[in-house]
Amino acid sequence: MTNWQELEHQYFMQTFERLPLTIVRGQGARVWDEDGREYLDFVGGWAVNSLGHCHPVVTKAVTEQAQLLIQASNQFYTIPQIRLAELLVRNSCLDKVFFGNSGAEANEGAVKLARRYGQLNLNRAYEVITTSGSFHGRTLAMLAATGQAKFQEPFPPLPTGFVNVEYNNIKAIKSATTDKTCAVMVEPIQGEGGVNLPDDGYLAAIRAWCDQKGILLILDEIQTGIGRTGTLFAYEQYGVEPDIMTLAKGLGGGVPIGAILAKERVAVFAPGEHGSTFGGNPLACAAGYATVKFIVDNGIAGKAKTVGQYLIQGLEKMKQKFQLITDVRGRGLLVAMEFDSDIAQSLVMACLDRGLLVNRLKPDALRFMPPLIIGTEEVDEALGILDSALSSAIS
Numbered sequence: 144m145t146n147w148q149e150l151e152h153q154y155f156m157q158t159f160e161r162l163p164l165t166i167v168r169g170q171g172a173r174v175w176d177e178d179g180r181e182y183l184d185f186v187g188g189w190a191v192n193s194l195g196h197c198h199p200v201v202t203k204a205v206t207e208q209a210q211l212l213i214q215a216s217n218q219f220y221t222i223p224q225i226r227l228a229e230l231l232v233r234n235s236c237l238d239k240v241f242f243g244n245s246g247a248e249a250n251e252g253a254v255k256l257a258r259r260y261g262q263l264n265l266n267r268a269y270e271v272i273t274t275s276g277s278f279h280g281r282t283l284a285m286l287a288a289t290g291q292a293k294f295q296e297p298f299p300p301l302p303t304g305f306v307n308v309e310y311n312n313i314k315a316i317k318s319a320t321t322d323k324t325c326a327v328m329v330e331p332i333q334g335e336g337g338v339n340l341p342d343d344g345y346l347a348a349i350r351a352w353c354d355q356k357g358i359l360l361i362l363d364e365i366q367t368g369i370g371r372t373g374t375l376f377a378y379e380q381y382g383v384e385p386d387i388m389t390l391a392k393g394l395g396g397g398v399p400i401g402a403i404l405a406k407e408r409v410a411v412f413a414p415g416e417h418g419s420t421f422g423g424n425p426l427a428c429a430a431g432y433a434t435v436k437f438i439v440d441n442g443i444a445g446k447a448k449t450v451g452q453y454l455i456q457g458l459e460k461m462k463q464k465f466q467l468i469t470d471v472r473g474r475g476l477l478v479a480m481e482f483d484s485d486i487a488q489s490l491v492m493a494c495l496d497r498g499l500l501v502n503r504l505k506p507d508a509l510r511f512m513p514p515l516i517i518g519t520e521e522v523d524e525a526l527g528i529l530d531s532a533l534s535s536a537i538s
């Protein structure tokens with residue numbers, strides 16, 4: 144049998160710390176390896192597989208679109224991107240859409256849009272304020288936006304135009320605002336940085352400050368959007384509306400796609416000022432349309448909220464039992480569990496051995512991002528395995 148993992152080591156730049164598992168097939172919340180062994184997937188492609196693996200509506204949409212038209216360039220009109228744009232606008236507070244291929248690309252475009260807005264309306268203001276512990280992507284500009292030194296330090300010099308301030312501190316945003324500031328960019332809930340929830344009133348205070356200063360609020364909903372946190376978009380839970388919002392991860396039901404959404408008055412790009420070869424291609428947009436339509440029509444965000452609460456309750460109970468658990472937090476199906484020591488990696492391995500895939504968020508924390516379609520039985524199964532992994536970790 145081919146040793147795929149050995150071949151990967153031979154041919155790949157070693158940028159990923161992969162687990163020793165080669166996934167060949169997926170269905171719903173389950174995946175299978177080369178030997179046919181089954182795993183319950185609470186990683187969900189890093190919050191991407193919103194409807195689970197190979198959901199029939201996504202597979203059907205992709206299959207049919209692949210037989211009709213895969214790519215035609217944005218020199219022409221194509222129907223799936225227009226249908227998806229309409230669906231997103233009708234279900235959000237935003238008016239205009241641009242499609243790209245990934246999260247980082249969407250954020251790059253959002254910052255370009257904010258700079259262009261600043262050039263036209265804010266006396267050439269261009270600076271974007273971001274927060275510590277944030278994650279906005281891997282391109283050079285998004286590394287500059289990302290408030291985590293470990294991502295930035297290997298790659299100087301980083302692009303300028305970003306100011307990083309302490310998270311959950313509105314005063315820090317206020318004192319960093321100058322006549323050069325065009326926008327504040329935050330994740331409604333910080334995902335990669337730790338599933339960090341905003342303090343009560345923090346996002347509303349940022350919104351009010353942006354209004355007062357006439358600057359833009361960019362919400363990076365790449366991880367929190369498309370039902371992940373229990374509403375279609377996380378901003379709905381905090382009583383704020385962004386001027387610009389970015390999406391990616393869950394949007395395509397597994398197929399790569401990113402999007403920038405903006406309010407009408409903010410959507411100031413003129414022809415030629417932004418673009419993408421693959422962005423908005425019919426294949427990805429058909430997948431996105433099928434995914435979002437299914438989520439909206441079937442109240443999947445609400446289900447994610449309920450089952451997410453069930454998961455958090457189960458984890459809270461576990462916290463009573465195991466002293467080494469110091470915190471359980473999250474919204475919907477974006478959930479983290481933190482420990483008093485760096486045992487996350489050994490727990491990931493212990494869960495893997497027992498047929499459960501979980502994500503190591505930090506050396507001392509796990510993250511759970513299962514498909515939004517899971518039920519309480521699957522949560523029970525995962526909790527059982529986690530309990531057994533924890534028991535083995537302390538013995």
Ligand SMILES: *Cc1c(COP(=O)(O)O)cnc(C)c1O
Nearest residue numbers: 245246247278279280334365366
């Ligand atoms: C994953 C993520 C990104 C980057 O998305 P890519 O598709 O990997 O470029 C940006 N922002 C947030 C909040 C993310 O979770």
